[in-house]
Amino acid sequence: MIRLEQVSVRYGQGRHSMTAASGISFSVPPGEAFGLVGESGSGKSTVLRAIAGLIPHAEGQVVLAGQPMPKQRNRAQRRLVQMVFQDPYGSLHPNQTVDQTLASPLRIQGLGDGEQRIATALREVGLGPEHRFRFPHQLSGGQRQRVAIARALIVAPQILLLDEPTSALDVSVQAEILNLLVRLRRERGLTMLMVSHDLAVIAHLCDRVGVMQQGALVELTSSDALATGAVQHRHTQDLLRSSAGYDIRA
Amino acid sequence: MSGTTMRGWLLDPAPHSRRQARFGRWYRAWLSFQSNSLAMAGLLIVASLVLIAIAAPLLADPNAATLQNLAQRLQPSSAAHWFGTDELGRDVFARVVFGSRITLTIVALVSAIVVPVGLGIGLPAGYFGGSIDAVLMRLTDIFLAFPRLVLALAFAAALGPGIENAVIAIALTAWPPYARLARAETLTRRNAEFVQAAVLQGASHASILARQIVPLCLSSVLIRLTLDMAGIIITAAGLGFLGLGAQPPAPEWGAMVASGRQVLLTQWWVATIPGIAIFITSVGFNLLGDGLRDVSDSRSA
Numbered sequence A: 001m002i003r004l005e006q007v008s009v010r011y012g013q014g015r016h017s018m019t020a021a022s023g024i025s026f027s028v029p030p031g032e033a034f035g036l037v038g039e040s041g042s043g044k045s046t047v048l049r050a051i052a053g054l055i056p057h058a059e060g061q062v063v064l065a066g067q068p069m070p071k072q073r074n075r076a077q078r079r080l081v082q083m084v085f086q087d088p089y090g091s092l093h094p095n096q097t098v099d100q101t102l103a104s105p106l107r108i109q110g111l112g113d114g115e116q117r118i119a120t121a122l123r124e125v126g127l128g129p130e131h132r133f134r135f136p137h138q139l140s141g142g143q144r145q146r147v148a149i150a151r152a153l154i155v156a157p158q159i160l161l162l163d164e165p166t167s168a169l170d171v172s173v174q175a176e177i178l179n180l181l182v183r184l185r186r187e188r189g190l191t192m193l194m195v196s197h198d199l200a201v202i203a204h205l206c207d208r209v210g211v212m213q214q215g216a217l218v219e220l221t222s223s224d225a226l227a228t229g230a231v232q233h234r235h236t237q238d239l240l241r242s243s244a245g246y247d248i249r250a
Numbered sequence B: 001m002s003g004t005t006m007r008g009w010l011l012d013p014a015p016h017s018r019r020q021a022r023f024g025r026w027y028r029a030w031l032s033f034q035s036n037s038l039a040m041a042g043l044l045i046v047a048s049l050v051l052i053a054i055a056a057p058l059l060a061d062p063n064a065a066t067l068q069n070l071a072q073r074l075q076p077s078s079a080a081h082w083f084g085t086d087e088l089g090r091d092v093f094a095r096v097v098f099g100s101r102i103t104l105t106i107v108a109l110v111s112a113i114v115v116p117v118g119l120g121i122g123l124p125a126g127y128f129g130g131s132i133d134a135v136l137m138r139l140t141d142i143f144l145a146f147p148r149l150v151l152a153l154a155f156a157a158a159l160g161p162g163i164e165n166a167v168i169a170i171a172l173t174a175w176p177p178y179a180r181l182a183r184a185e186t187l188t189r190r191n192a193e194f195v196q197a198a199v200l201q202g203a204s205h206a207s208i209l210a211r212q213i214v215p216l217c218l219s220s221v222l223i224r225l226t227l228d229m230a231g232i233i234i235t236a237a238g239l240g241f242l243g244l245g246a247q248p249p250a251p252e253w254g255a256m257v258a259s260g261r262q263v264l265l266t267q268w269w270v271a272t273i274p275g276i277a278i279f280i281t282s283v284g285f286n287l288l289g290d291g292l293r294d295v296s297d298s299r300s301a
Helices: A044-052 A075-080 A098-109 A114-125 A142-154 A171-188 A199-205 A223-228 A234-244 B003-011 B018-034 B037-054 B093-128 B130-146 B149-157 B163-189 B193-201 B207-240 B252-261 B269-300
Strands: A002-011 A018-028 A035-036 A059-064 A083-084 A159-165 A189-197 A206-215 A215-222
Touching: A002 A044, A018 A044, A018 A059, A018 A206, A018 B018, A035 A044, A035 A199, A035 A234, A044 A059, A044 A083, A044 A159, A044 A189, A075 A083, A083 A142, A083 B018, A083 B193, A098 A142, A098 B018, A098 B193, A114 A142, A142 A171, A142 A206, A142 B018, A142 B193, A159 A171, A159 A223, A159 B037, A171 B207, A189 A199, A199 A234, A206 A223, A206 B130, A223 A234, B003 B018, B018 B037, B037 B093, B037 B130, B037 B269, B093 B130, B093 B163, B093 B207, B093 B252, B093 B269, B130 B163, B149 B163, B149 B207, B193 B207, B207 B269, B252 B269
Parallel strands: A035 A189, A035 A206, A083 A159, A159 A189
Antiparallel strands: A002 A018, A002 A059, A206 A215
């Protein structure tokens, strides 16, 4: 469903350019949840944005659902991939009600039956009709993130990208959102790609995990291997140790 | 619907329709605006100005504003002429009342030009950046480099005197700050995640600008416009004073002040009454703008 072949992303041009990710290759079969972990600045969000088409990749190929993605994607290609952002406070338009936020992707994609779709989308993410005409400032962080998930899923994408979707939320709300994502993935057969620095979050949702360091993918492993500590690369071992937090030398 | 249920409907935390949500939002903004007494005073002044302009023929005899009566010239305040008469024997009260129409026309026309031009230059500059930004902003800088009244004078002199040309001259000098403001507002929003979400949905640049960014820029642009109104009115009056605005016998406030300046010490009312009108109107718009700014600040906080 997602296949990356030697993808590199550079910011800037000429002498001032900076390579944020280079030579990234991995693939995610349909219905799988794949996690990308790494420290901040390791390039994991850059890879996610290149897959989403928010930033152009300089080299290599991004293949989604069998189609190589061009620099400028068309509307149908846009619909394949949707994304949930990290900050539920910045990802919803402050002047638009939940209803408007959900109606605009339907309008852009030319999907009919809006009334029904919006009601269903809200129900699926665990929000009621009473939330539909509220503004973002009348919602809690967890509710906002649910709206963001509903907005991503309302166009029925095949791939859902998650950029640290729980890191801005309270711990109790984090679990609710993660369980919601697990359920939605099961019900809809979604392919998911999640970026996080939190290994526990990744292990909860993902089957396989890619570890990134300084713009390169250093290890492909499974979340079972993360749980048992059966990882190969030094950097992955460092990440595991620092997330466990009991290592005095770290 | 009684008062309390109406209020409950407007303040319902869980509105049932788009309309209710929108009205509720406006009502909350109104409540916050209402609690600011200076802002309410500004609103009152501006609202009365609009009412006076609309009801001018009811308040004063339409002919009196331009009817010359040299036998009655420079009369002090009396029952027949509340604010006295000017050097051509025209009723100052009628002229001030009808002058409000000219002032409001200028203000409305300038706003109608300045806001679209400012947004039209500032939005693409902020959104696309790069060379588009550089070209549009240098153009703005050129206009900003001239003192406003002097540039307006030059335009008015070149275009010839008259209200339309005064409006064009004022608009040409008033738009650059709006372009800058719109650009700054756009810059802070163009990388917002809700804009990226719209990109992912497949929205075009035009649609992102119109639906995501303009609504957020518009409130600060309108507040700026209200605060600028005083300056626009004074510039218009200044052009009128110098004979480059409305032409006689039109009862333009600035021109009225000019005509009264020879007799300022002996027949003070000829120049002072329109001067007071300019002053009150400017203060009214300023207070209104301040109030609107407070409301929008408290909402974004």
